[in-house]
Amino acid sequence: MSVLIPGLLIPFLGTASGSACVFFLRRDFSVSLQRALTGFAAGVMVAASIWSLIVPAIEQSATLGHWAFLPAFLGFWLGILFLLLLDHVIPHLHRSINQEEGPRSHLPRTAMLVLAVTLHNIPEGMAVGVVYAGLHSGCGEITAGGALALALGIAIQNFPEGAIISMPLCAEGASRQRSFWLGVLSGAVEPIFGALTILAAAQIVPAMPVLLSFAAGAMLYVVVEELIPEMSAGRHSNIGVLLFAVGFSLMMALDVALE
DSSP states (O other), X not given: OTTHHHHHHHHHHHHHHHHGGGGTOSSXXXXXXXXXXHHHHHHHHHXXXXXXXXXXXXXXXXXXXGGTTHHHXXXXXXXXXXXXXXXXXXXXXXXXXXXXXXXXXXXXXXXXXXXHHHHHHHHHHHHHHHHHHHHHHTOTTOOHHHHHHHHHHHHHHHHHHHHHHHHHXXXXXXXXXXXXXXXXXXXXXXXXXHHHHHHHHHHOGGGHHHHHHXXXXXXXXXXXXXXXXXXXXXXXXXXXXXXXXXXXXXXXXXXXXXX
């Protein structure tokens, strides 16, 4: 149990640290840098979804033989549909921060931005929570190193995400303190949903493969719907692709090296 709370807080600390950039940097990130950071985040999330979530989910269902894929298949689609439902309630991230398209709702643009990124962070918190729940329940396919790799990988991609929130808000006229706390607030859902997932998973350990793949489906929905359009928009989209590869390979290396 002693590793659960630090594990849940690691991704949140990444967001908070990134949000603190508003106190040290005077200008907003350039479009190219934002595209690069978004590509990096997408690469980390895709690799984490595969190695830390889907693969362990299938391994835990090995007793089903040829049907070992079924729990992961079911959980993956539940995660996709869950995010599809939320996506109709909370504005799209890539539309919220693209000024040329304008807002989708009557909410202030600042509120739309924070809500959209908060939606983005929910599946990440669930992913960390379900992996640590599996570790705590004694699932042999989940190691302490693998759980730590997932938490660190998400924290790494949360750092630029926190900055991408606070810096534009400050540039639009919000105070540095307000911009920082709004960035921190967007990441606060991660430990909350992580803890809720642990509480739920502790009661239904046999459903762990479904929960792992549910988190993977939710994360991949965010990548395809929100991050890939951002990293590919405009000129020099290859910057986002290259950083996607960097984030993917880094997360892959962390997951293997820390097992």
